[in-house]
Amino acid sequence: MSDTPRRRIPEAALGRLPIYLRILVDLTNDDVTQVSSEQLAELAAVNAAKVRKDLSYLGTYGTRGVGYEVKFLTYQIQRELGLNQSWPVVIVGAGNLGQALANFTGIAERGFHVVGVVDKDESKIGQLVGGVRVRHADELQQIASSKAVSIGIIATPAQHAQEAADSLVRAGIGSIMNFAPTVISVPRGVNVRKVDLALELQILSYYEQTRNNGLRAVETGDSSDSVSA
């Protein structure tokens, strides 16, 4: 154990580490052993200085004049993200999305495995999805503690998302990924991230509309307010 730099990583940089990680894994598969910030930047579609600064939060893992050793950097990012282990996750809601997620293999390849799926609907109980049997929502706490689960996924309709969040919190889960299009409130200290398809589409809608207004989605923000009509 040489050292553990352990500065806190800024949110913005944190959001890019998984991207670099995926690229590095791909590079390893292509037998590439060294990579420069310039190359990484190209592959991640970002600025090279940003790559270097992002990586500098992890420690000093590059070699000047050379670049980064792919495997070593891969390991360091994984370690920093806590991906040395595979995290057990539970899914709340065994509907279309919940089942798709449970069946989805891509999740397992990136550091997670589904150890439980629960639903409130009796007709769903007992069904086998993604190798696990759907159990009743009341058993959530038991599942979470017996399998040491700390990450939960909400895949219920929006109107039940808060209820699902509450039960996850009660079960001792500290991090929640929310697919329901609603804001959930959780106690301080619980992390929530959301994935909201419609929200993203609506942002695209905005850009499409401004494009059609002749007010381009603007590269540099040329500020000259060309009023539409």
Place this chain on the structure above:
Amino acid sequence: MSDTPRRRIPEAALGRLPIYLRILVDLTNDDVTQVSSEQLAELAAVNAAKVRKDLSYLGTYGTRGVGYEVKFLTYQIQRELGLNQSWPVVIVGAGNLGQALANFTGIAERGFHVVGVVDKDESKIGQLVGGVRVRHADELQQIASSKAVSIGIIATPAQHAQEAADSLVRAGIGSIMNFAPTVISVPRGVNVRKVDLALELQILSYYEQTRNNGLRAVETGDSSDSVSA
């Protein structure tokens, strides 16, 4: 149409407008007609000043001492986001996710409708998903132009995502929503947004790990999404 303020909306604010919009729609359903920035902020789990500033980019639609009229504000946000119309979208890739999306009704309720689903795999062609028949990827251009589609969704495996993106661009699509966990490159002027489940989970993983290291996931840093209310 009195006036159209038409300043360009900052990215950060833009990302919150769909949230306010959803809340406002819910309020209307609950027969609430007026709302203050304070209440909206509470419901959206953000700061009230932020709500006011975000809304100020649209124009001056509130009434001091009173608040905002729910229906009027709803209309203004919809108009700004281009949600007066329902946008036609095409889905590339009719696998698990593509089918789930095509079947998903939530998308229609929020301003979009699927007019085409294409796949490269012959065995998928002709299948009926979400009310439309899967057609061959080669027909993408024809579908896009005949239905005036400007938004495309990539739901192919990562290794085919660039190919899918290229075909969408060739078909004249200007905005792309990418579900494949890979960076796609597109010509200048084409908008891309991504939804990456594993990436979000990996961020949660980081926070779980730091939590266990005794170095708390820190309150204040809930900048973009991670609510710690």
Place this chain on the structure above:
DNA sequence: ATTACCTAGTGCATACATTCACGAACTCCG
């Protein structure tokens, strides 16, 4: 009308993020 009381809108300070540009550190080659 006047006063008391709200709440939107916003200027400003602060915080956070991005990018440039340059010195430091390493390799390679003659």
Place this chain on the structure above:
DNA sequence: CGGAGTTCGTGAATGTATGCACTAGGTAAT
């Protein structure tokens, strides 16, 4: 060994976002 060439790490400048705290503009009651 020394100089040329490369690429990292980072200070400083710029750009963007947040949130406080105040002003402007509205309501309501007397």
